[in-house]
Amino acid sequence: AGPDPLITEVQDWASGFGHGVDEVPYGLPIKFEDDVIRRNVEWLTADTISSINFTPIHALDGTITPQGCAFERHHSGAIELSKPDYRLMINGLVDQPLVFSYDDLERFPREQHVYFCECAANTGMEWAGAQLNGAQFTHGMIHNMEYTGVPLRTLLAEAGLDAAGDFKDKWVYVEGADASSNGRSIPMEKAMDDVLVAFKANGEALRKEHGYPVRLVVPGWEGNMWVKWLRRVEVMDGPVESREETSKYTDTLADGTSRKWTWVMDAKSVVTSPSPQAPIKHGHGPVVITGMAWSGHGKITRVDVSKDGGMTWETARLASEGQDKALTRFYLDTTWEGEEWLLQSRAIDETGYVQPTKAQLRDVRGLNSIYHNNCIQTWHVKANGEAENVEVS
Amino acid sequence: APIPEPEAPVKTAAAPEALDGGIIGAAHADNGDTKGLRFGLGRGALPEEIAAWNLDVSPDGTGLPAGxxxxxxxxxxxxxxxxxxxxxxxxxxxxxxxxxxxxxxxxxxxxxxxxxxxxxxxxxxxxxxxxxxxxxxxxxxxxxxxxxxxxxxxxxxxxxxxxxxxxxxxxxxVVLPNADGFIVDDRAETEYSKWRTEPCMENCKDGPVEITMRATVLDVTPEEAVEEPAATDPAPEPAAAVDPAPEPAAEPAADPAAAPAETDAPDPELVAAGEKVFNKCKACHQIGDGAKDRVGPQLNGIVGREIGSVEGFKYSNTMGSMGGAWDAETLAAFLADPRGTVKGTKMAFAGLRKDSDVEALIAYLSSFSQ
Missing domain, CATH: 1.10.760.10 (Cytochrome c-like domain)
Known part of the structure; x- marks a missing residue:
């Protein structure tokens, strides 16, 4: 091969001007990345107003999910609620029911935490078998952001909790300002622990689709409880048993009984590259296997990778030490000589929980759970570098 | 006013003891003394405000209004x-x-x-x-x-x-049949104890590992994400426990301009009334800038539009072969009694009972020209 003209010839960008600083006051990704977007699976739901889309995890690295491509789930569409129009009510078993404005919230001492938010239905379409051919679709109902906000316990204390008496059998009911209201009941223990009333994500205001101006962050627990456009918190002496915690977000077992209050997202991981949407396009030799791991029980302490469908495993390198209820990035720096791989990853968290296989999950739960499928995923990497979603024996 | 001290964080985090109520109790005792630590932010909620938002209803009937x-x-x-x-x-x-x-x-x-x-x-x-x-x-x-x-x-x-x-x-x-069909999350007993074990690293499976199922066989992945659209066979039904989707949305209308008609501008009050009536239609129909087909076709320019003419929308056979154009008269008949007027229409709406609603809705629809 001769000399590379991209090097030997003066290129336009090396001689003329690029954009000035005022060209794009708030930027979007460069046009070459315009396929890295949230995508919808049309047959899943009746209407996009009450539906979900998927984070392009196959094309991302690191751990922080940019808001612009972080999955959306709405039950009645993403509403536009301005800060001046925003109100948050605390009522129920409190000493003084209160109403906060948005500005009030910014005057309380605030905290910052990175947390993952995973929809309970993530990987739910895979219960009955390998179905969707891409990590974005099998595992993309997740994002991971740095939140700034006020602990819910601070706001509850402001309203006074003497009226609540013993916290042990108390709950808070949280609801949004949108037409669905998406109300959920949360036990008082969790409400007083790490639940955050958040108004910033990744340093900037929440995006409309993530609940601007204020959303609830319920670390480690299913995304449906992270109520967006949060408008009311009611201290109660029992759960409301709302639509979203009875007819939905309950997990039906093989014998027809269903688990309720399955809030915690168990440890899980997935290889994001190579994967069906991110095939190996370079030749043989060095290749980076990467993916992400998370656990609603705490920190990820270890991730193992198998290239032979789970027969043998090697421990991957964590990009940084696991953080509580946040995504951890893992890498396995290896070589590929065109051999076929059955690529898997297996997360282990600080409680010693080991991510189960599909067979293990099905043994306990059957095929109709819909939610909380945290099984080990398999990608079949072929001799030409393409990858496919498969199940193995 | 003195600047309030920041509240001491309540220590109930990760510690497993938090679950037995011991630490919670202690936290509560602390909260009893937090009056001096409160920030004095927010204002009291008024009874009317609480009544407007506090609508939730509990299984024992708490929250149900008279009626x-x-x-x-x-x-x-x-x-x-x-x-x-x-x-x-x-x-x-x-x-x-x-x-x-x-x-x-x-x-x-x-x-x-x-x-x-x-x-x-x-x-x-x-x-x-x-x-x-x-x-x-x-x-x-x-x-x-x-x-x-x-x-x-x-x-x-x-x-x-x-x-x-x-x-x-x-x-x-009124007790529902499946009232006793639920158990509280028991993963800690039925799963965690099994899976909190030292994982196998070598020779972890008995026989050779074989592929038992492939996603490309089902081929339900949205096309834009597939590198090379493979199968020429028609895609089988998705395996998930959901019904097939309604007809895919068609492209947006070429010129979905929502400018009001220049002549015979409808009465603005009637249009406003019609906009409220249109709430009944919104679950299935879009109108205005960027309106797309959904369960029903987009409605820009519907008044005067040829019946069954939105390209790419799958009408019922009757509607597709009716011919003619929608005018105020045909629309009024259809909106009052859809299934009586067009036998076999896919529109499941029962019809508007009030003539005044029909008139207002048509005025509203007329305000969106093609």
Whole structure:
């Protein structure tokens, strides 16, 4: 091969001007990345107003999910609620029911935490078998952001909790300002622990689709409880048993009984590259296997990778030490000589929980759970570098 | 005023002891002394404000307002407000939720989860209908209409008869068939103990590992994400327990300009009234800038448009072959009685009862020219 003209010839960008600083006051990704977007699976739901889309995890690295491509789930569409129009009510078993404005919230001492938010239905379409051919679709109902906000316990204390008496059998009911209201009941223990009333994500205001101006962050627990456009918190002496915690977000077992209050997202991981949407396009030799791991029980302490469908495993390198209820990035720096791989990853968290296989999950739960499928995923990497979603024996 | 001290964080985090209530109790004791640590932010909520938002209803009936309704009255209300998505008999339309049926299917391969077969509490049905329905026009139902609609849903599931008077006293006493079908999350006992073990690293499987299922066989992945669209065979039905999607949305209309007609501008008050009526249509139809086909076709320029003419939208055979154009007269007849006017139309809406609503809606539709 001769000399590379991209090097030997003066290129336009090396001689003329690029954009000035005022060209794009708030930027979007460069046009070459315009396929890295949230995508919808049309047959899943009746209407996009009450539906979900998927984070392009196959094309991302690191751990922080940019808001612009972080999955959306709405039950009645993403509403536009301005800060001046925003109100948050605390009522129920409190000493003084209160109403906060948005500005009030910014005057309380605030905290910052990175947390993952995973929809309970993530990987739910895979219960009955390998179905969707891409990590974005099998595992993309997740994002991971740095939140700034006020602990819910601070706001509850402001309203006074003497009226609540013993916290042990108390709950808070949280609801949004949108037409669905998406109300959920949360036990008082969790409400007083790490639940955050958040108004910033990744340093900037929440995006409309993530609940601007204020959303609830319920670390480690299913995304449906992270109520967006949060408008009311009611201290109660029992759960409301709302639509979203009875007819939905309950997990039906093989014998027809269903688990309720399955809030915690168990440890899980997935290889994001190579994967069906991110095939190996370079030749043989060095290749980076990467993916992400998370656990609603705490920190990820270890991730193992198998290239032979789970027969043998090697421990991957964590990009940084696991953080509580946040995504951890893992890498396995290896070589590929065109051999076929059955690529898997297996997360282990600080409680010693080991991510189960599909067979293990099905043994306990059957095929109709819909939610909380945290099984080990398999990608079949072929001799030409393409990858496919498969199940193995 | 003195700057308040920041509140001491309540130490209930990760520590497992938090679950037995010991530390919670201690935290509560602390909270009893927090008056001096409060920030003095926010204002007292007024009783009217609490009443406006505090609408949730609990299984024991707490939160139910006074009122009543029965299934006999509920049938007509359901037909007008709910049937477009949920079907006249609560059996569901297309991919929209089925509210009746499915009795005894929960252990089947493909369970049908409805109010009758799955929901544990009657209060949940009332609460959800009252606060979140109809889709696209939430919080518009009166208390009595809500009781009547819930009664009709229960009646459709053979749980009450059509004369049963549902009210704040009787509703909590209606026990749904699957009330005892739920257990509290038991993963800690049934799963965690099994899986908190030292994982195998070598020779972890008995036989050679074989591929038992492939996603490309099913091929339900949206096309734009596939590197090389492979199969030429028609895609089989997706395996998930959901119905196939309604017809894919067509491209947006080439010029979805929403400029009001220049001549014969309709009465603005009538248009405003029509916009409210259009709330009944919104679950299925879009109109205005960027309107797309959804369950029903987009409606820009519908007044004067050729009947059944939106390219790419799948009309019923009747509608597709009717010919002619929509004028005020044909529209009025159709909107008052869709299925009586166009036999076999896919539009499940029962029709507008009031002539004044029909007139206002047509005025509203007229304000969006092609």
């Amino acid at each position: 009543s309704g029965n299934a006999f009255d509920g049938e007509a209300i359901f037909e007008e407000q709910c049937a477009v998505c949920h079907g006249s008999f609560a059996e569901g339309v297309g991919n929209w939720p089925k509210l009746a049926g499915g009795d005894g299917t929960l252990a089947d391969e493909d369970p049908l989860k409805t109010v009758g077969s799955y929901w544990p509490y009657t209060s949940t049905v009332w609460d959800y209908v009252h606060r979140s329905m109809p889709f696209g026009n939430a919080q518009s139902l009166s208390v009595d209409d809500t009781y009547a609609i819930v009664a009709y849903i229960l009646y459709s599931n053979d749980i009450i008869d059509d004369e049963f008077e549902l009210n704040q006293d009787t509703l909590p006493e």
